Amino acid sequence: MPKYPMLEYLWIVPLLPLLGSATSGLFGAKWPNKIVNWVAIGSTGLSFLGALEAVREFLESGQVLFHKEFFTWIAAGNFRAGFDLQMDQLTVVMVLVVTGVGWLIHIYASGYMAHEGGYYRFFSYLNLFMFFMLILVLAANYVLLFVGWEGVGLSSYLLIGFYFLKKSAADAGKKAFIVNRIGDFGFMLGMFLLFRAFHTLDFQAIFTSSTLQGWPVELSGHLGTLTFACLLLFMGACGKSAQLPLYVWLPDAMEGPTPVSALIHAATMVTAGVYVVARSHILFAHAPTAMLVVAIVGCATAFFAATIGLVQTDIKKVLAYSTVSQLGYMFLACGVGAFSAGIFHLMTHAFFKALLFLAAGSVIHAMGGEQDMLRMGGLSKKIRWTYATMLTATLAIAGFPPFAGFFSKDSILFSAFGSEPGGYILYGLGLFTALLTSFYMFRLIFLTFHGKQRYDEHKVHVHESPNNMLAPLMILALLSIVGGWLAAPAMLGTGPDYFAEFLKPVFGGVEAAGAEAEAHSLEITLAIVAVLTALLGTAVAYWLYLKRPGKTDALARSMKPAYTTLLNKYYVDELYAAVIVRPLLWISTNVLWKGADVAGIDGAVNGIAEGATAIGDGVRHAQSGNTRSYAVWVVVGALVVIAVIFFWPFGGKAVVGMVR
Amino acid sequence: MVPTNYYVILSAILFGLGVFAFIFKRNIITIFMSIELMLNAVNLAFVAFSQALGKVDGQVFVLFVIVVAAAEAAVGLGIIILIARNRQTLNVERVDLLKL
Numbered sequence: 001m002p003k004y005p006m007l008e009y010l011w012i013v014p015l016l017p018l019l020g021s022a023t024s025g026l027f028g029a030k031w032p033n034k035i036v037n038w039v040a041i042g043s044t045g046l047s048f049l050g051a052l053e054a055v056r057e058f059l060e061s062g063q064v065l066f067h068k069e070f071f072t073w074i075a076a077g078n079f080r081a082g083f084d085l086q087m088d089q090l091t092v093v094m095v096l097v098v099t100g101v102g103w104l105i106h107i108y109a110s111g112y113m114a115h116e117g118g119y120y121r122f123f124s125y126l127n128l129f130m131f132f133m134l135i136l137v138l139a140a141n142y143v144l145l146f147v148g149w150e151g152v153g154l155s156s157y158l159l160i161g162f163y164f165l166k167k168s169a170a171d172a173g174k175k176a177f178i179v180n181r182i183g184d185f186g187f188m189l190g191m192f193l194l195f196r197a198f199h200t201l202d203f204q205a206i207f208t209s210s211t212l213q214g215w216p217v218e219l220s221g222h223l224g225t226l227t228f229a230c231l232l233l234f235m236g237a238c239g240k241s242a243q244l245p246l247y248v249w250l251p252d253a254m255e256g257p258t259p260v261s262a263l264i265h266a267a268t269m270v271t272a273g274v275y276v277v278a279r280s281h282i283l284f285a286h287a288p289t290a291m292l293v294v295a296i297v298g299c300a301t302a303f304f305a306a307t308i309g310l311v312q313t314d315i316k317k318v319l320a321y322s323t324v325s326q327l328g329y330m331f332l333a334c335g336v337g338a339f340s341a342g343i344f345h346l347m348t349h350a351f352f353k354a355l356l357f358l359a360a361g362s363v364i365h366a367m368g369g370e371q372d373m374l375r376m377g378g379l380s381k382k383i384r385w386t387y388a389t390m391l392t393a394t395l396a397i398a399g400f401p402p403f404a405g406f407f408s409k410d411s412i413l414f415s416a417f418g419s420e421p422g423g424y425i426l427y428g429l430g431l432f433t434a435l436l437t438s439f440y441m442f443r444l445i446f447l448t449f450h451g452k453q454r455y456d457e458h459k460v461h462v463h464e465s466p467n468n469m470l471a472p473l474m475i476l477a478l479l480s481i482v483g484g485w486l487a488a489p490a491m492l493g494t495g496p497d498y499f500a501e502f503l504k505p506v507f508g509g510v511e512a513a514g515a516e517a518e519a520h521s522l523e524i525t526l527a528i529v530a531v532l533t534a535l536l537g538t539a540v541a542y543w544l545y546l547k548r549p550g551k552t553d554a555l556a557r558s559m560k561p562a563y564t565t566l567l568n569k570y571y572v573d574e575l576y577a578a579v580i581v582r583p584l585l586w587i588s589t590n591v592l593w594k595g596a597d598v599a600g601i602d603g604a605v606n607g608i609a610e611g612a613t614a615i616g617d618g619v620r621h622a623q624s625g626n627t628r629s630y631a632v633w634v635v636v637g638a639l640v641v642i643a644v645i646f647f648w649p650f651g652g653k654a655v656v657g658m659v660r
Numbered sequence: 661m662v663p664t665n666y667y668v669i670l671s672a673i674l675f676g677l678g679v680f681a682f683i684f685k686r687n688i689i690t691i692f693m694s695i696e697l698m699l700n701a702v703n704l705a706f707v708a709f710s711q712a713l714g715k716v717d718g719q720v721f722v723l724f725v726i727v728v729a730a731a732e733a734a735v736g737l738g739i740i741i742l743i744a745r746n747r748q749t750l751n752v753e754r755v756d757l758l759k760l
Contacts, residue, residue, distance in 0.1 A: 625756040631683050 004057040006050060007066055010085045013054060013095070014134035016047040021127035028120030037110045040123035044106045044130055048099035051134075055092050064088065064505050067140055067204060074143070081201060086140035090506045093343055094137040094275055097350045101267045102130050104472035108358050109259035111469035112365060122162060122257065129155035133268055137275060142191050142201040145276070149187070149240065152269045153180045159264060160256040172252035179249040183239015187276075190232030194283075197225050207282045218287050230283050230290035233276060234297075241273025241327045244301045248573060250324055254316040258361030261316060266323045266357050267350040274330040274346050278339045281507060285337075295335025295419070299426050299433075302328030304570075306436035310443070311556075311566045314371050315360050318444050322397065323353055325433060329412050332430060336423070338415030340503040345412055348404035348483045352396040355476035359390035362465045362473065363448060370460065373444065378453035382462045385470050387449050389477040394445050396480040398438035399534045401527075407484030407491065409434065410527045411500075417526060418519070431533055438537030446545040491527065493520055667708030674701035688740050688750045692733075699729050 002008045020043025028036050058066050066087040074081040087095075106126065113122055132151025139145040153176075161173030191201060198206045206212060218224040237243070242250035253265045264270070277284065277294060284291050302325045309321035326349050333342030364371055366383050380387040396403035399410065413434070417427040464470070486502075489495030544552050556563045565571070622633070678698030685691050703722045710718025744750055 627752050627755060628683060628686075635679055635683065 004061055006054040007057050007061070007087070008068070010054055010066075010068065010087065010138065011070055011083075013047050013050045013099070014131050014138060016043045016050065017127040017130035017134065019043060021124045021131060024120045024127070025124030028124065031120060033110075033114065033119050036120045036123050040127055041103070041106045041110060043127060044099065044103045047130065047134070048103045051095045051099045054087065055096060058087050058092065065204065069140075078199065079195070079201075081141055081143035083144060084140035084202070085138040086203065087138070088506050089503050090275075090278060090343065091137055093347055093503070095134065097347055098130070098133050098137060098268050101350050101354050101476075102133070102263055104475055105259050105263040105267070105354060105358065108262075108361070108469050108472040109257070111466045112259055112361055113257060116257070118162070122159075125155055125158045125162070126260070126263070129159070129264060129269070133272075136272055140203055142194065142203070145279075146187065146191065149236070149272060149276075150184065152264070152272065153177065153184070153240070156180075156253070156264050156269055159260040160253045162256055162260070166255070169255040172249075172255040176249040176253050179246050180239045183236045183246055185235075186232040186239075187236025190229045190236065193225060193229040193232060197229070203279065212282065212286070215286055217285075218289065223289065224287070226283055227287040227289050230280065230287045231293060233280055233283075234273075234290065234294055237273030237276050237331075238297065239273075240276075241270050241331070242301075242324045243273070243297050243328065243331060244304060245572075247301060247305065247324045248576065251317055251320040251569070254314070254320050258316070258357060258364060261320070262354045262357030262361065265320070267354040270323065270327055271330070271346045271350065274327065274334060274342055277331065277334045278343055278507075281334070281339045284334070291335050291337065292421075293335070294331050295416075295426060298328045298331025298333075298335050299416075299429050300328070301325070302332060302433045303429050303436075304328075306433045306440065308566055308569050309440040310436060311563060312440075313374050315363065315373050315376075315444065315448065316357070316371055318373075318440060319353070319356050319360055322356075322437065322440065325437065326353065326397070329409065329430065329433075332416055332426060333412040336415050336419035336426065338412065339507045340497075340500040341408065341411040341415050343503060344484075344487065344499050345405075345408035348396070348408040348480070351476055351479040351483045352393040352403075352405055355389060355393040355473060355480055356397065358469070358473055358476065359386050359393060362386040362469055363390075365465050365469070366462050367455070368460050370455065373447040375455050376448045376453075377451045377455070378449070379462065380449035383464045385464060385473065389470075389473040390449075391445060392477040393480050394441045396484075398441050398538065399434055399530055401531065402481070402485070402488070404480050404482070404484035406527075406531070407487040410491070410523070410530055411487060411497070413530060414523050414526050417522075431530065434530055435533045435537045438534040439541045442538045442541035443545055446541060450546055451549060490520075491523065493524075664708050664712040668705055671701045671705040671708065674698075674704065686751050686753055688743065688752050688755075691752060692736055692740065695736075696729065696733070699725055 006012075020039050023043075024031070024036050024039045028039070068085060070083045070085065072080060072082045106123075109122070109126065113119055116122065129152060132148045132155060134148070136145055136148025136152060139148060157173045157177040160176050161170045163169045164173075194206065195201055198209055198211055200206060200209075215226065218227045239246045250265060250270065254261055256265070284294070305321045305324035305328065309318050309325065312318045312321060326345070330342045330345050330349070333339070333345060362383065363376070363379065363386060366379070366386065367376060370376065392403065396405040399406045401407075413427055413430050416430050417423055419426060486499040487497045490497035490500075544555070568574070675698050678694045678696075678701060681694035681697070682691055685694065703725055706718040706722045706725075708718075710716060710722075740750070743755060747754060749755075
């Protein structure tokens with residue numbers, strides 16, 4: 001028995017969900033829901049326990065990094081890509097978030113999906129997603145990471161298009177897949193560039209290589225290999241994590257079932273881009289230009305998505321834009337070098353955003369499938385538990401102390417404030433986004449749970465969700481409250497930021513030294529400003545949606561151009577359709593399809609066939625079936641041969657010579 | 661001594677008659693006979709050249725041709741009898757089942 005059995009057999013953690021997926025996928029069609037539940041929730045739960053045990057062993061062993069090669073997957077020349085898993089503090093956070101939140105959402109889904117067709121299929125896909133996501137976060141090289149990366153994309157596609165009979169769902173799945181493919185293209189180019197520079201794709205081999213140690217920091221204006229590699233990796237991250245300009249797929253992805261939105265499109269998969277940037281932080285540290293791009297894109301996305309979220313009326317769409325916006329925050333943190341703050345926000349966001357989606361799912365469940373907030377209202381008394389948990393998550397995302405979002409968002413804004421260059425702009429935009437966030441989240445709360453009831457009570461039977469849906473909500477609500485407390489001592493000035501301390505072995509090399517006393521008072525000031533901002537957003541939402549319910553229409557009318565632009569999401573989809581999709585379709589239809597395929601390839605093949613037919617048609621008249629005509633041909637042939645032999649000037653002698 | 665070219669010219673005339681009849685006659689038996697005529701015209705040429713060159717090769721060929729002609733006659737007449745039985749005609753233009 002090895003000393004740390006779970007670490008030695010770390011592959012069990014991702015394998016369990018894969019087994020669950022295969023079992024329910026292959027044999028589950030005829031099983032009752034109960035058995036599928038056991039397989040799906042059981043395998044994920046065991047995986048969670050395995051991950052917990054592995055983390056315990058890792059922390060007990062006190063290693064900086066656990067790394068194990070299980071088998072060689074690709075070996076070509078001096079290139080090796082293995083099934084190598086690793087564990088460090090960053091992986092610990094990711095693995096626990098993925099398996100823990102994933103498990104809770106599995107439990108929730110067993111209630112939410114209970115009356116849906118294709119129950120086994122849903123859980124098979126969901127387990128498959130867990131497998132790939134675990135591969136992604138446990139991988140010890142870029143190639144294996146990419147396997148997980150593509151795998152989660154596949155599961156996401158399958159689950160967005162779960163209701164594949166609905167055209168909008170099938171289209172949304174395709175859109176997600178294709179937009180992600182654009183990002184993956186950049187990701188692969190980034191990997192190739194890294195391989196060219198370092199001759200390996202193992203994380204540790206690259207990060208500790210002497211090549212990288214001796215690599216000069218590529219100052220702004222100097223576009224070197226690392227800058228390009230980082231930007232290309234970030235392009236992949238933009239696709240997966242829905243950043244500008246590749247964010248368009250995420251709002252559409254809400255076509256999938258709500259647990260999927262919670263697990264894949266809020267808590268875990270979309271954070272993969274942040275994870276990759278954080279994982280490659282050493283590379284990014286050598287490429288300040290790339291860091292700046294990450295910060296700007298993140299900040300711009302946070303703001304941009306938040307503005308769209310202001311006017312959406314579909315409850316899930318609001319949350320989708322909110323997710324894009326919060327992911328922007330994480331990238332902002334990574335871009336200004338505060339990787340641990342970014343990962344911190346990733347974790348707290350996973351808690352409260354999963355909770356928001358699950359609670360929204362509970363609302364939709366209660367309303368019998370209604371998603372339009374304008375047809376809700378006054379639900380707080382009817383579904384108390386859902387209301388309480390959703391309010392918790394809203395307070396967390398809006399950044400009120402002592403909820404989790406307050407600490408993580410505050411540390412991001414603090415890092416942005418101190419960053420060079422352009423820290424004030426990033427901070428200002430980030431703060432303004434926080435204002436928008438608290439406004440649109442409380443708008444959601446007020447429209448959904450407060451005010452007059454705007455639905456027909458005789459048609460909709462509002463009912464609280466079953467316990468297996470409420471239990472995950474409560475656990476997540478608890479996590480949304482306490483999840484940020486690891487950073488609380490730093491805020492209160494009584495101790496260090498335990499979360500940052502925990503991640504120090506990973507990020508210690510590149511992050512700025514801990515906050516000094518002077519910085520601490522600054523942080524307090526900024527925190528107070530942030531809370532006041534959040535309060536302002538809440539107050540505005542309260543005034544507009546509860547005090548003066550008619551005021552919003554007047555406001556919308558008085559700012560009609562701005563309002564319509566926001567309502568139509570800045571016409572980005574239309575712009576992409578006009579600039580990219582339609583030209584591509586035109587080229588595909590007229591050049592590739594009608595030109596190359598029909599005229600060129602089909603034309604050549606059919607032309608040859610038609611030519612052969614035509615020649616045969618012409619020649620067949622020689623074969624009349626009339627014996628005497630054959631005789632004539634024989635005679636004519638004989639005469640021709642004789643003529644050639646005797647009268648052809650050159651050939652004749654040769655033929656005669658051959659005869660002799 | 662008759663000069664060789666007399667034989668050859670006679671042979672050519674006979675062969676030409678055979679070809680002519682082969683093409684223009686409709687009765688299968690007549691066509692068959694014209695083939696025999698062509699074979700024997702060739703035989704004549706063989707014998708004539710054999711005589712002129714003082715070699716026996718030509719005569720050996722003639723024997724072969726006679727043997728083959730005999731065999732062919734046996735098979736050919738059999739076919740003709742079958743055609744006559746099945747189609748009630750000997751007109752070669754009516755034997756055209758392979759025509760499209």
